[in-house]
Amino acid sequence: ASIAAAGAARNLLHAAREAVRSEVDALGALDAVAGDGDHGVGMLRGLEAACRAADDADPAVGIEELLDGAGSAWSEKAGGTSGALWGAALGALGAALGDRERYTPVVIGEAVAAAAEELVRLGGAEPGDKTMVDAVLPYRDALARAVADGAVLAVAARSAADVARAAADETAALTPRKGRARPLAERSVGHPDPGAISFALIAATVADVLEK
Template identity: 40%
Template sequence: MTTEATTRLATVVQRIAQTCVDNETYFSDLDAVAGDGDFGYSLARGFEIVLAEFDGYDQEDPGAFLQRVAMTMSSRIGGTSGPIWGTAFLRAAGVVKGKQDLGIEDVVAMLRAAVEGIKKRGGADLGDKTLLDAIVPMTDAIEADAGGDSDGAAIARHAAEVARSAADATSALQARRGRASYTGERSIGSPDPGAVAVAVLAERIAETW
């Protein structure tokens, strides 16, 4: 049986997918500054498939649902984005397998699991100028707010603010992973596309919460 929590999870993933499709050119332009310019294209192609198959996913089981998304992303996205984003969704799926009543603590656990998966798959860590530099502080903010009196909408807004600030701060970093790392110090001065994507997605979720 679909619950309010499982419905909200599905809605959030759907918005993530649509936002990545809508921002294909923007994300690719960001990636073209120091990378190969295919980041937006890769995400859009993968999430287009997610949207096309969305109604066929089992949305009653959060774990099974996220696993299907992970499989689509891993198998249909080229370059490094597929394995990274697919791993993130797969690790998140493992945390909520068999659950239907999801709380804020489950959101934090899913994000933490996704972070660890990304680190292991991509060999990156904080400060390497990747999406981790936005998603980790965003997760920290969500976890901190979860212990207070803030409602879901307020938590989402604060998470978006933190993600945006963290993404902007990656401009001062030198890329140490991915294609951008080949440019050395020339990668300094522009934000990391993955971190910006996290900020854009967080903002979209907050706007539509």
Template identity: 45%
Template sequence: MKLDTTWIETWMGASAAAIAENKALLNHLDREIGDGDHGENMDRGLTAVVPALAALPDDATPAAALRSVAMTLISTVGGASGPLYGTAFLKAAEPLGDGPELDGTVVVAMLTAARDGIVSRGKAESGDKTMVDAWTPAVDAARAAAAEGASPGAILDSAAAAAEAGAVATEPMVARKGRASYLGERSAGHRDPGAQSTAIILRAAATVAGDD
């Protein structure tokens, strides 16, 4: 499908469904190294995003839709994830300008801006065992796919696959940021819940877009 406002609305609906389906898993992952409520928080936030997007005017731009997602997540998701995801979507809107549709270049810019927003807000880098460990591979894969002339949908698919692999790769890491860092070496052997929710959300983006 075209990567327009309708795509963002459909993407967020698919994300909400996927997070709801994986809520128990995300809570379990978070229970191992955090507060145990990441799934609950993300489910609450994305459930609120769906009606917020439906309330936008018919002529809302994709950037306006992303800003709506951001503000809703900031106001409804508890813990550190709300500000981090909120910042991600807020920054993701910036490269879109007032355009009605995203091409491959803008998709890469959107993902890059989202990742950079998370890094800036959370002061984390690759290897810290955070959602950055899913976002950075996603950005790198998106750039590589775009350089090869891939379609926007294929770029998103590459990003999602890299995020999924990145989430798995957090398992042996020792956390250096966030609540998990308090566990030191004991944080190894557990997947980061934020990286896993990132992989779920980016996979929803790719699935909805299709290989256009």
């Protein structure tokens, strides 16, 4: 089962890479509003490195080791704040998933919560700072609620992805208090946070893959 889980993680990374590839210019334009415009290319570079690491890993490797390698590659190659945070979060996700015989939706929900905790610990952003955290925490909470109610993973992932999308859109009203967007904070008002939008895109892609 742990090899099957590693294969599922590899497929999800590939799907996320293609989703980000198709939005690379839009994400860059959003980051250019008040940041340095590299969010699309940075996310794509990170996901390409993560996929390469996952593809090159021993086929017998479990999900913990697979995500550890993918996360390290993402951090190393993406550059930028979001790359460091995504890489660390993937590593924390893998560590929390461990290598088990079975993964229940509740276990997966708890692992997502561990990844979110690592992201907050490392980045130090609080809700309302206008970062990806403003989409990640509502996603975590919606996923936990859905799995506690007994939803199967695909259904829980879809409802959480919808929540993340709405939350990411709502960051448009906020003024940035963290990251490179801060010096040009006022320009950002009226536009959503790029990292929140890319998170919501990846969350939707995960749900698409799980529904298949």
